[in-house]
Amino acid sequence: MTVKNHSDMGSVSIADDVIANLAGQAAKECYGLVGMAPKHVFAGIGVNKRAEKAAQGIQVNAYGDHSVSLDLHVIMTYGVRIPEVARTVMERVKSAIEDQLGLSVREVNVHVHGLKIPD
Numbered sequence: 001m002t003v004k005n006h007s008d009m010g011s012v013s014i015a016d017d018v019i020a021n022l023a024g025q026a027a028k029e030c031y032g033l034v035g036m037a038p039k040h041v042f043a044g045i046g047v048n049k050r051a052e053k054a055a056q057g058i059q060v061n062a063y064g065d066h067s068v069s070l071d072l073h074v075i076m077t078y079g080v081r082i083p084e085v086a087r088t089v090m091e092r093v094k095s096a097i098e099d100q101l102g103l104s105v106r107e108v109n110v111h112v113h114g115l116k117i118p119d
Contacts, residue, residue: 003019003103014103016060019062022097022100023072023096024056026092027072031088033074033077033085034076034077036056036073037074037075057073057074058073059073063106066102070093072109073111074111074113075113076115078116078118089110090108
C-alpha cells in the first residue's frame with residue numbers, strides 16, 4: 001500500500017519501502033540498537049546493518065488520512081536500558097517521517113527480538 005497525497009497541481013505517491021527505508025536509517029543512528037531483526041521468526045535471527053537492507057524488520061501501515069503506523073523489529077545491545085533506547089528510536093523515527101515526508105505518524109511500535117552480547 002502506498003500513501004497518496006492529491007493537490008491542485010497533481011499527486012504524490014510514497015511507497016511503503018521508502019517509508020520503511022527512512023525509518024530504518026533513522027533507527028540505526030540510535031545508541032544501543034545493533035540492527036533490524038526479521039519480522040518473522042521463520043526468517044532467522046540475523047542482524048542487519050547494511051544500508052540497502054534498512055527496511056528489513058519494518059512493517060508500515062498506511063491510512064487514508066495521510067498517516068502511518070510503523071512496527072520495528074530490532075536487536076539491541078546487551079546492558080542498555082531497553083525502554084530508553086526504544087523511546088529514542090520512536091522519537092527519531094517519528095521525527096524523520098514527519099519532517100522528511102510530511103506524513104503524520106500515529107504510532108511507532110518497537111519489538112525487541114533479542115540482545116547482542118559482546119564477545
